[in-house]
Structures are given as structure tokens and as C-alpha cells.
Amino acid sequence: xxxxxxxxxxxxxxxxxxxxxxxxxxxxxxxxxxxxxxxxxxxxxxxxxxxxxxxxxxxxxxxxxxxxxxxxxxxxxxxxxxxxxxxxxxxxxxxxxxxxxxxxxxxxxxxxxxxxxxxxxxxxxxxxxxxxxxxxxxxxxxxxxxxxxxxxxxxxxxxxxxxxxxxxxxxxxxxxxxxxxxxxxxxxxxxxxxxxxxxxxxxxxxxxxxxxxxxxxxxxxxxxxxxxxxxxxxxxxxxxxxxxxxxxxxxxxxxxxxxxxxxxxxxxx
Numbered sequence: 001x002x003x004x005x006x007x008x009x010x011x012x013x014x015x016x017x018x019x020x021x022x023x024x025x026x027x028x029x030x031x032x033x034x035x036x037x038x039x040x041x042x043x044x045x046x047x048x049x050x051x052x053x054x055x056x057x058x059x060x061x062x063x064x065x066x067x068x069x070x071x072x073x074x075x076x077x078x079x080x081x082x083x084x085x086x087x088x089x090x091x092x093x094x095x096x097x098x099x100x101x102x103x104x105x106x107x108x109x110x111x112x113x114x115x116x117x118x119x120x121x122x123x124x125x126x127x128x129x130x131x132x133x134x135x136x137x138x139x140x141x142x143x144x145x146x147x148x149x150x151x152x153x154x155x156x157x158x159x160x161x162x163x164x165x166x167x168x169x170x171x172x173x174x175x176x177x178x179x180x181x182x183x184x185x186x187x188x189x190x191x192x193x194x195x196x197x198x199x200x201x202x203x204x205x206x207x208x209x210x211x212x213x214x215x216x217x218x219x220x221x222x223x224x225x226x227x228x229x230x231x232x233x234x235x236x237x238x239x240x241x242x243x244x245x246x247x248x249x250x251x252x253x254x255x256x257x258x259x260x261x262x263x264x265x266x267x268x269x
Contacts (some may be wrong), residue, residue, distance in 0.1 A: 003077075010094070016093025016100065017073075023053020026091050027226035029102045033060035044068070044167075054104060056090060061099035061167070068167035069099030075144075075166040076103075082142050084135075085155075085162035106164070107159030112192045114118025126202055128156070129195070135161045136187065137210025140180040143171045149183040151190055184225055189232045191262070193255045200253070231254075237261055 006017035009026045009087050018026055029049065037045035045064055047058045061068045070093050079086040085105035094100070109117075111132060118125035132154070139146070146153070147168020155162045163169070184207070188200060204225070211264040226249050233252060234241045239259060244252050 009091075012095075014095040016091065016102065019088075019090040023090055023104075024049070024051035024056050024102060026093065026100075026102075029056075029058045029100060032058045033100060048105075049102075052092075056102050056104055057087075059101045061101070061105070062099035065100030066094050066097045069094060071169075072101050072165070072167035075079045075169040075171070078171055079163060079166065079169070081128050081146065082144070084142070084144070085157065085160045086166060087162065101167075106155055106157050106162045108155040108162065110152045111154045111156055111161070112151035112155040112190060115195060116193040118123060120228045125194060126199065129199050129203050130206040132161065133206030134210045136183065137207040139163070140176050140183070141177055141211055143245050145170050145172070145180050146183055146186075149186045151187065151192070154187070181221060181224065182228075184221075185228045185232055188225065189229050189236070191253055191255050192258075195253075195255065197250045197253060216253040231236060233259070250266050 003017055005020055007020050007181060009016055011027060011030065014026070014030065016026065028051070032047045032049045033045065034136060037047050037048040037060075043061065045060045045062070046062075047054050049058050059069070059072075070243070073089050073092040076086040076089055084141075085106070087106050089101065089103050091100065091102035091128070108114075111128075115125060115128055118128055136149070146163060146166070146243065147170070148165060150225045153164045184204070204218065204222055208221065213221065230244055230249060230252060231241075233239055234244050237259070239252075244259070251257055254260065256263060
């Protein structure tokens with residue numbers, strides 16, 4: 001396993017690559033991965049680690065998901081080569097069916113936080129939403145489909161969008177045709193303070209322009225998104241589908257409304 005700018009490392013059955021400009025030792029990353037995670041799921045454990053070279057995030061993939069580390073490494077480099085923001089990988093490794101991925105802290109904030117911070121500045125908020133739609137459109141036009149394009153996985157660092165968690169990201173023109181629009185559902189199913197249905201349309205218009213979609217195709221996509229986003233909201237937030245249909249999409253997605261998870265605090269409308 002070799003790659004330009006990286007050197008091979010091996011330890012305790014692990015085999016991987018570390019950035020030639022060493023900012024953190026793989027041994028320290030392995031120790032951090034074995035510690036109590038800052039965040040954990042059935043797919044991975046995540047630990048924030050301070051190093052001499054700056055803050056890094058250590059992500060451990062338990063068996064059998066070790067392949068995710070190498071996929072994230074490859075896709076991150078592919079995204080960067082294509083002109084997209086992606087975390088810099090400094091260590092990647094595998095031991096049998098386990099995986100390890102260490103990336104630099106990209107800084108910034110997730111897009112939902114960035115948009116909410118601009119809620120009182122309409123021009124800035126709208127510009128950011130249009131830029132987001134255009135960037136996702138550019139991503140798909142370049143042949144990439146993100147594995148989980150939820151707002152926490154898109155950071156705004158300065159004036160640049162950075163796509164995180166690329167262990168399920170793929171690059172395939174066929175996949176773009178079949179599944180890219182699901183990314184829009186993942187991104188748009190969240191209720192965000194200050195974001196209206198009209199704002200969501202701004203994202204879609206910018207996306208369609210970046211993809212070169214005709215007006216008819218854009219309208220069909222909009223109808224599909226309303227249907228699928230409603231379905232995802234109902235399934236994930238345990239909203240009765242008949243209640244969602246009666247209220248309508250605008251009310252379903254309104255910040256501060258009866259279906260806002262921040263307001264309902266787990267109650268089903």
C-alpha cells in the first residue's frame with residue numbers, strides 16, 4: 001500500500017500509511033482510538049486528539065468495517081484533486097478487518113450552523129444557500145455521490161465547503177444518475193432556523209443550474225424532493241404521515257413550528 005506523499009508504517013499487526021510530513025505518530029493515534037470516544041456509532045468511534053502539528057480526529061472502524069478507512073482516504077484525495085474541500089488525511093491503516101483514519105481538523109462550522117448564524121442577514125443567508133446548492137450540483141456534475149450528505153458532514157471553513165465522512169462516497173456517473181438526488185433529501189430533511197421553503201427552492205435552483213437541468217426537470221425534481229423529504233421526516237422524527245399531509249410541506253419544515261424537533265423535544269405531533 002503506497003501513495004505519493006506518504007510513508008508506510010506497521011505496528012502490532014497494523015499496516016498503513018502516514019503523511020511524510022509527520023504531524024502525529026500512528027502509535028499515538030492507536031492509543032487514542034483505544035480510549036473512550038468523543039462520539040461513537042455502530043460504524044465508527046471518533047476521538048479528538050491534540051498533536052504537535054495541530055488538532056486531528058482519530059476515527060476507528062471496528063470489524064468488519066475496516067475497508068471504510070481506505071475508502072475515505074481514496075475518496076478524500078479524489079475530491080481534493082477535483083477541486084473540492086475534503087479533510088487532509090495524515091494516517092490511514094488496517095489490521096485484518098479493522099480500520100484507522102486520522103484527519104486534520106478542517107475548522108469552520110457545519111452548514112446548518114452557518115446558515116442559522118445568518119438568519120438576520122437575508123442577503124448573506126441567501127448567498128450562502130445558493131453557494132451550497134451550486135457546490136452540491138458541481139459535486140454531482142463531477143461524478144461524485146456522497147454517502148451521507150447531512151448538514152454535519154458539510155462544513156463551511158472560511159468561504160469554502162468541506163465534505164466530511166467520505167468513507168461511503170463514490171465516484172460514478174451511473175451512480176449520479178441513479179442516486180445523486182438522495183443527497184438532496186439527506187441535506188434538506190433538517191429543520192434549520194431561518195430557512196424557509198423559498199430558501200430551499202433557492203438551493204434547488206442553484207443546484208439545477210450547476211447540473212444544467214432544464215426547467216421541466218427541475219420542477220419534477222422539486223416534486224420528488226417534497227415527497228421523499230416528507231417521507232424521511234416522518235420516518236426519522238416519528239411524525240404521523242397523515243398529520244404531515246394535513247399540515248403541508250411548508251409547515252412541516254418550518255423552524256419553530258409544531259413539527260420542529262427542537263420544539264417538540266421528541267413528542268409526536
